[in-house]
Amino acid sequence: MFSNLRLSICILCMAHCCLVFAQQEAWVYLTDKQNVAQSISNPITILTQKAIDRKNAQGIAIDSRDVPVNENYITQLKAQTGIQVMAKSKWFNAVHVRGSEVDINALLALSFVDSIDFANDGLNSRPALVQDNFSIENTLVDFNYGDAQNQVEMLNLDCLHESDYTGEGITIAVLDSGFTNVNTMSSFQRLRDNNDLLDGYDFVDRNADVYNFTGSNHGTKVLSTMAGYIENQYVGTAPDASYYLFRTEDVSSENPVEESYWVEAAERADSLGVDIINTSLGYTVYDNSAYDYSISEMDGNTTYITRGANIAGEKGIIVVVSAGNSGASTWQIVEAPADAPNVLTVGAVDSSGDYASFSSQGSAIQPTQKPDVVAKGSATAVIDENDTIVTNNGTSFSSPIIAGSIACLLQAQPFSTVDEISQAVRMSSSQYEFPDYFLGYGIPDFCNALTLLSVPEIDSQDIRIHPNPVSSTLHLNASEGSPILVSVTDTLGKRVVEDETLYNNQLDVSQLKSGLYFLNIHSSESHKIIKFIKN
Template sequence: MKRMLLLLLVFVLVDFQSFAQSTPKSYYWVQLKDKKGTPFQISNPEAFLSQRAIDRRMRQHIAIDETDLPVSPVYIDSLKNRGLEIFHTSKWLNGITVRTADTALIQKVASLPFVASVQLTRPASTLKSAISKFREDELNAEIDPSTYGIAITQLTQLNGQYLHNQGFRGKGIQIAVLDAGFWHVNQIAAFDSLRLTNRILGTRDFVDPYSDIYQQHTHGMSVLSCMGGNLPGKLIGTAPDASYFLIRTEQDPTEYLIEEDNWVAGAELADSVGVDVINSSLGYGDFDDPAMSHSYSDLNGKKTRITKAANMAFSKGILVFNSAGNEGAGGIKAPSDGENVIAVGAVDKYGVRASFSSVGPAYGGAVKPNVAAMGASTFLVTSGGALWYSSGTSFSSPVLAGMGACLLQANPYANVKQVKMAIEQSGHQYSNPDSLLGYGIPDFGKADKYLKVNSLNSQISEQSWFVSPNPFTDYLLVKNINSGSAENCVISIFNLQGIQLWQSAFKTSEQILLNNLSILPDGFLILTIRSGGKEERFKLIKTER
């Protein structure tokens, strides 16, 4: 992994020594027209993607294409030779962030034959932003002591214990956290298990390459604790066994467009090293320079650079979770508007929407937020390093992202489209979504069952049971086609919402007749057979006589 991170640094070709200079400089986005002159080839992806990133694409049948190719080194060298400092690049959007104090030079760059456009993203002189991005309130709430600590509520609200009790706690899944800093993650006890088992796989700072990421803002630390925190009896996050990349893209306390481009660079790094999930508790709409701000019409799910990158990450096989925002009626921000982004709103422990949770829809009417999780009085590691409560969609997003990682672990052959759909379909108001909570609060037990149904056809050849007829009306015949008889066989029937409709236990039988099933509702049903420590599932259709 260290080799891969070094390789990615070479791709960016940043001369970090130049950043030690004290002369104030402005940042610009240089949009390129093409990737001519690149030495990289789609047929040799090992040169620019980790094996894990390649494997993720292959597993989900995603083709490697030109958007995976790094920015042309020829163009990078051309800009450097003209005196520009290269800050970072974007292969997905084919652009370069540069910095310089020479405005005349930027005007010349804009006229280069391979440059499509140039945009100021951060001026040389900035002031402390009037925009308050992160909620810091720590609220009083009832204590619910349990094995998981007070954080049990934010887990059980999502029926997350359904996966955790089966051992699916994120093991083997990699999560990239894009945020403003990860203060004292290398010291706080809640992250001991991550450190001792080497599950902080890497860090990167796209704001200041010389910084110590563990001395920056506390926000990302609190976000991480919602997923990776692990203090038994006090706090257990929703993905305590997952592995993490910590990536700083947000520059607090100012707010400029360059932070979106930092985010793009961070998401591309996450893709290249092979992560499975991105959590971003960040959002952008209003900037300190009003000329950079996004209008509502910009939030159509595919227009801003950050939203394009978020959608692209999803198309590369990464689940992308983003906080819906804390603007209430002020609406969502980019990249939560992304058509492939799971925008997460906030509710309290009773499932009631938090008043600060940003409302949708996206411009054009797409459902936003997509779903919701506990973001009012979330129990976590606070900005002071203590265990207590804090509020914001910044915390509902990682609570849900952690469960998304567990769902991926439980369904390793599901693709991100299927997983996103399963999460949404399991929402408590899926049949009647609104602009407040979208499809509602997911049930990860139901989401898991949805995904299991989708994989049934591929498992038929491995099954030891045969069920007929299908479709059926009032009876089913269940046969053991391998070993003849089975001990302690339990047969259950569920609807697609995961609600158990029928169940019976059988001791020993080669053939089981299930009668009087006409009472079951018509439509798709799931039949499960548990025997010998194994569970098999069958998708059935119930019809009228």
């Protein structure tokens, strides 16, 4: 009797699993958008003024990716049999749907559907991805002054704080899994009193009450490393920055829709004019193994979330991402979106600056150096949802420590571009000349980064250079016919390109190492200096 009952239960469980996994996840790419030309010519209809100003300051064009998805198309998709619309992306002009394979494929009959990309690789040759928990269990520490001292001074960030660069005027979006009690904790009272807790949204539950979800305090602790403030006991790296809080991670399960939530949140951050995104999330495998990614797909341009992170960087946002906690596992390498070339990937070290064994490593699979830099991620001082200072391990915390530090740097150099800021952080780091897959370029020195960015540039009204950053050939927009005498110096003042006369307004810089340089333009009337970055 008991055996029959147990068999029946097993059969029911198997049937339930089959029913659950019969529901597929897919991205439906659409053919076009509405009113593209009109929206681009009148961008205030699709972006905030802050977003427009940020793009203009960095010379970033407003394009069709800024135009929203056609809501009429979404309405029609929702009306299709068996289809549940989960999320949408204006950057990809795509909608994330859930349904059976048959019902999803039937969407191809709609005239506005361009293509369908299943999360299950076996259905269309596409990989999938999974979220890794980036924080490791905490232990209580004594409540005393300086609990955050080591993680701040390791980066020489106190140098910027002493100059009143504390992130004021800079906006950070935190994309995470839960922000329990942020709206009531005394640790964030300063943040609320200064009206720097701007807004939030729960992309998982689709509501504006981002504090209502209590299933995870991860985002609370992540935020504390930047914005936490307890007088004489704890100061985050950017206590005077402003923050948007977006919940994109569903801790109850692992499904590809979470990367779509992330892209939605990044798009909203872009529309709001956010300067920096921090995300302490990473994806490699899912509850349904058919969606799992392979190591070879951490190539900087495969996963949906990685491609979204790359676009965020192109839009002028500094995207800071945790490397992951897979260093001691069989996976070992960075997790999406930390493989993206347009993000600053942050690994972890201990209080002595030594590699933390759990920190995910870079590899030759990534197109750029990963991790980029490291910060304290072992026994990091954070504040939990009970207003208690505790220590946690994980790149979840080294990443926001860097993001907050960058906010201070950006406050000091508000007209620097994403590439200039990111490159200065890399160049200031402890092993910039000899990076590796464990520490990347090393531990940044933010005082030195500020010095690098503060080198005066004497620009010209009649001479501009492009592209910048440059890989091989630098072009000068100057009047044709007049030869130009130029030289190039590095940040130490060493001349790396001797005086060279240009007759075609082009300079070959392919032989230079990656870094920040100064183009010196000489004439009988003046001497002009223009910064450029060599990729």
